[in-house]
Amino acid sequence: MSCLRRWALARSSLDHQTRALSRQSLGASSQPRSVLSGIWLPTGGLTAAEVESGHGKLIRAGFVRQAQSGIFQTLPLGLRVQQKIEALLDKHMQSIGASRLALSTMTSEALWRKSGRLEQASSELFRLTDRRKIPLMLSPTHEEEITTLVAGTRLSNKDLPLRLYQTTRKYRDEMRPRHGLLRSREFVMKDLYTFDASVESATDTYQEVSGAYQAFFADLKLPILVAEASSGDMGGDHSHEYHLANPIGEDTVVTCGSCGYTASDQVAAARPAGHQQANRDITLADFCVWRGITKDRKTLVNAWYPQRGHSSEDADVNVNAVNQAVPELDTSIGDPLRFLSEARGGQADVPPATLGVVNVVDSRLAPAFAELQTQLPVVPAELGHVSTCQSVVTLASSGLALSLLRLADGDGCPRCERGSLRIRRALELGHTFYLGTRYSEPLGLTINDARGPAAVQMGCYGLGVSRIFGAVAEHLADDTGLNWPRAIAPFEVVVIPSSDVTAEARDFYDVLAGPGTWGARLDVALDDRKVSFGWKMKDADMIGFPFIVVLGRAWRESGVCEVQCRRLGSKESMAADEVGSHVARLLSQL
Structure with missing residues (x-):
């Protein structure tokens, strides 16, 4: 067959696909296109460091910028990631019957004094005084506020169990802010507060929330370590921390490969010392x-x-x-x-x-x-x-032999006779506390039971939205750029034409972003910026889109696209009508 004949057949096939795509795109055109020219992406003026952290890549890729020590501005791409984390949290909080609210950023010192927590945390509080000389502060957490709020509603047994959560900005005057979003002075957190009539009910709630947390991290496909932990200044006698192992972590988690024992170094112990x-x-x-x-x-x-x-x-x-x-x-x-x-x-x-x-x-x-x-x-x-x-x-409070040595790799596991411990640095992303009556008692949150007024059993459960944002960047970034789990990626797919954006490229985008046969809609962006193709490709890698779809010469000549996924090491060429199902199938792995 002559070259001219082959070209004519390819051109005819491409025209047929384009007309089909155009017909399909009519149903999707009601949604505005997500085009990168319409999103502020300040990526210029910054040079990569020789050894660049995930946080450095967040800045260079245009997700965040630092305002001052420990305080960051969240830019459009970063806000998309943050909002997706919050939406995923909403899904899992609502699955356990929690209602969302928003508590005031400012709180009263008097409340913290009443709970007995003011002096314990005073060095980390942002404190201020209003014109009437009433001492206030920016809330680092809201146990006192939520307890007082609920106490004012005159709870009865029929109102319990009650589960309330918020996702808001918090403030802590860190002595030494570091690692970007991981240790900042202003941050976004999700806090769930639970109220139960009995210890048994509160224990059931604790287990249910723990299950929701593990389901949340499973959606992110992160290898989370759930560690026994200390309650610290929060009070209570039962708590767990949710950690992501990482060399830059400031926490230490101890694990046993034999029995699964996992604990923070604040409560971890080795097998009792021999003689x-x-x-x-x-x-x-x-x-x-x-x-x-x-x-x-x-x-x-x-x-x-x-x-x-x-x-x-x-x-x-x-x-x-x-x-x-x-x-x-x-x-x-x-x-x-x-x-x-x-x-x-x-x-x-x-x-x-x-x-x-x-x-x-x-x-x-x-x-x-x-x-x-x-x-x-x-x-x-x-x-x-x-x-x-x-x-x-000379003895621990448990009556066992007292070991004052810091745990080390290879120490004997305290839970089993055969296991040895492994020590890991980790990033704490969440913490769950069973509080009991630590706050309800001093702040007067009671219900009437058969014996009269009884303090309500409480729990508090925090997840750091900002921390998850920063930790994922640190954990998944490689030398090329950021990487994101599909659940919180700013966009799941970016479409990059190698030349100017044509009507055919827009039609292709409309079909890929529309309601296809592959299930849920894909979250797709079209890179229509007036910059070189090579620059767009490098920028896409730095931003960390899970999938890049290239509309190059093969697309223009025969309707064949190149689909790349850096995390999976995948680069494949396929017909336009196969892209949606291919991407949807591989996204389930990310």
Whole structure:
């Protein structure tokens, strides 16, 4: 067959496909096209760093820009991602019968004082005073506000269980904002607050919400670690954290590959220490000490732990284990001696009152501590000669052997006899708390039961929208650009013509974005910007569209498109009418 004949047949086939596409696009034309020329994408003026973080790519791709330390402006592409995260959260919150509301950004210091939480969190609060000199603050969280709101409605048993949630901006005056959206001073969070009549009902609610959270992360196809956790300043006695393992994470998660034990390092424990060290002589050289101070600034806390290798000072001590042994410990203080010295007026020669000293001793050192105590530096030389009142702790609150060493890879699992622990850095994306009556009791949220007024059982469940945004960028980005799960991608597909956008290209877009036979509509953008084809392709990779559909020479000559998916390593050519079903099928993997 001659070249001219082959060209005529190809041209005829393309014209036929174009007419078919045009007829199909009439039904889709009622929706405005998503064209990139109509979206503000400020991607110029920035040069890639030699080693670029996911956050750096978010800035260079035009998702966010920094306004000041720890505060970011969300640009149109970033807002699409944020709104998709929020919509996915709405879906899962509504699946458990939760109602959405919006609480005030400003809250009263008086409420936080009433709940007993003001002083605990005061250093991280943005505080202000109105013209009537009433102290207010920007809310970092809303337990006090929601409890007071619900208490004012005079709940009865028939109103419970009640589930209320919001997705709003929160504020925390971080001492050292870092990692972009992962540790910022202004951020978006989803908070769910639950109210139940009994502990049993509240426990059922906790399990139901946990299931919704895991379903949410399953939609994002993220390998989340659900870790046993500490309730911290929130109160309550049952909580879990939702982590994404990542080297830049500031949290540490401990996992057992044998039984599945997963816990944050704040509550994790190794298998109880044996007594192998007791079988040999323990000398002064075996003792290392970490020092802390109690919250009332009156008691020195010495944590005596065994030396491990040649690690740097304090690197091996597990401060969380010390805190569990001495709940009054102030873990925020890095220089306890300064506070003790200030309590004495800074004068070493002034006889002070008796100094309280708590010696927390690792069980491996405990057999020799009493004998060597007088030779150990129980009181630092900087404090001079002081009278002390000492006590000794050698067992954990559970009654088990006390291990003060920071957990390390290979330590024995506390839940099973055969497993060993793995230590991972991770990003915390969510936290669930069973609060009990921590807030309902002081703030007067009660119902009447058979015995009279009873405090309502509460739970609070947070997910960081901004954090998920930033964490996904860090977790999935590669050297080429960002990558997004299909559920929160700014667009699922971008169509890029290699030359000017023609009527045929618009018709192709209309069909791909319209109601096709492949199921749900695809979220498609058409790149009609007046820039070079090569620049568009690089920009599409940087933005991280899951799929790129190229309308190149093969499209113009024979109606064949190229469909690319960087995450799946896929690049295929196919007829125009096959693209929708092909993309829809592969999107289910992302």
